[in-house]
Amino acid sequence: METPAQGLGAEPRNRPSAGARLRLWLTDQGTPVLVVLLLLLAWEVAVRLFKVPQFILPGPWEIVRRMVVDWRLILANSTVTIEETLIGFAVSTLVGIPLAIGIVYSPLFEKVSYTVIVSLQTIPKVALAPILVLWFGYGLMPKVAVAFLISFFPIVISTVVGLRSVEQEMIYLARSLGASELQTFIKIRFPKALPNTFGGLKVGIGEAVVGSVVGEFIAAEKGLGYLQLVSNVHLDTVLTFAAVVAISLVGVVLFYAMSAVERLVIPWHQATQGR
Amino acid sequence: MPAGMSVEIENIRKLYHTRRGEDVEALSEVSTSIQAGEFVSVVGPSGCGKSTMMMLVSGLIKPSAGRIMVDHEMVTRPRSGVGIVFQRDVLLEWRSVLDNVLLPIEIKHLSRAAYVDKARDLLRLVGLEGFEAKYPSELSGGMRQRVAICRALVQEPGLLLMDEPFGALDALTREQMNVDLQRMWSLAGNTVVFITHSIEEAVFLSDRVLVMSPRPGRVVADLQVDLDRPRGSVARKDSKLVGLVDHIRHLFQVHGVLSEK
């Protein structure tokens, strides 16, 4: 027979104590957060201890404070960068996916376009930016162009890989059912390629941020890259850092937005589940 | 109930042209005839041309010589009324179980509504009731293969071609699938050509077993299985069945496929 003492003893197993819960949280997600906080703290302490001039290296507290104070300025410039990034990325997607389809379906087109795409990829986009400014002027266009050039490569390549990943048996299945070439593409090849394509899109959207910022470095009147450059010239290092943080925030947000779209579009894909 | 389709295989030969320019003879001079509604198994060593034979009958590949008639019509390309279960389940990961089963209906532009009940019935028959909305990645290997079988059956094929459909399953699941398949076949009344490595499985399921030689494949024996149906687990120990299994094993020894040493 079970004694009351045993019954009580079993209790903590069902409901972990506050200490155990804290330990679980620390090992699970707390540790990375804690490490980052400690690094920031060390940075802050070092800057104050060694009295590093602010125009060389501001402390994280000062950067955060500046971002709060100047939030309108940073937000306005972020909006510009996000707009360039999204347009460039959209063009990449609209050009990249059909291009990949052409490559997979036509050997001749593959030979021609692969040469062009790969040679384009080997050129540093920073080197192209001044030329693009020359052609398109100071407005939105050159930034969109750099964002496009830098982000469409991963989208094309991953989609080609995805479209080619269809097993022979799946093609046999389609043919045995009397499926047309178009049906085989719509019902089998394309959905089969989507996980790969989304991999490329997630890489591509990060690259697009880099592209538009690089475009802004060359010639711009607004945008986070411009803000960074101008503050740098004025030795307003705190604002420069604030701009860098904002750029990386934009990248992170867009990446997670893309992951959310992925989960929505291909909920069946295992990689979108769980984590 | 759809009537089964008959199959005539007349002096079939199949050469594969390899990339190195040599020809590989997969099948040499195979002839047989399968009656409408018959359940016929094909057993033979690996590489003897069993899959090749199935592909030829399905019309997915063309013979080098000879001809194949399905339902008295010469096979030149895949025709409707033939269902195929491949060695791997080939389910589409992005479709739910129900949508996978309904794929043939969709491709043939038939009314989905008219077949949904049929698809659900089939899934219930193989014990997958309640799994209709799940994705293939959420199923076990045996469950996936059962979905693939339902997909082949939903269009009520007069001829069902199965290429080692249970090869990847554990022994217990496999035995259960044998019983399920037998029940589905007796309900559908179609013709089945069933390829397998397992001699016992072939004998248990079939009206007739074709035994093939090593490559280039020929039919070396054509054996009738006179056992009452439905056959349950007791039938597996039936002396007639055991005798046939031993006989086929002996044939393989004669052809150098099985060695005692």
Ligand SMILES: Nc1ncnc2c1ncn2[C@@H]1O[C@H](COP(=O)(O)OP(=O)(O)OP(=O)(O)O)[C@@H](O)[C@H]1O
């Ligand atoms: N596409 C191909 N090109 C060249 N040779 C092939 C091709 N397909 C099959 N073969 C050859 O034809 C022979 C028969 O192959 P098949 O796949 O029909 O054998 P199988 O009896 O199904 O074997 P298993 O039991 O291992 O599945 C093999 O020797 C194989 O090497």
Ligand SMILES: [Mg+2]
């Ligand atoms: Mg095979």
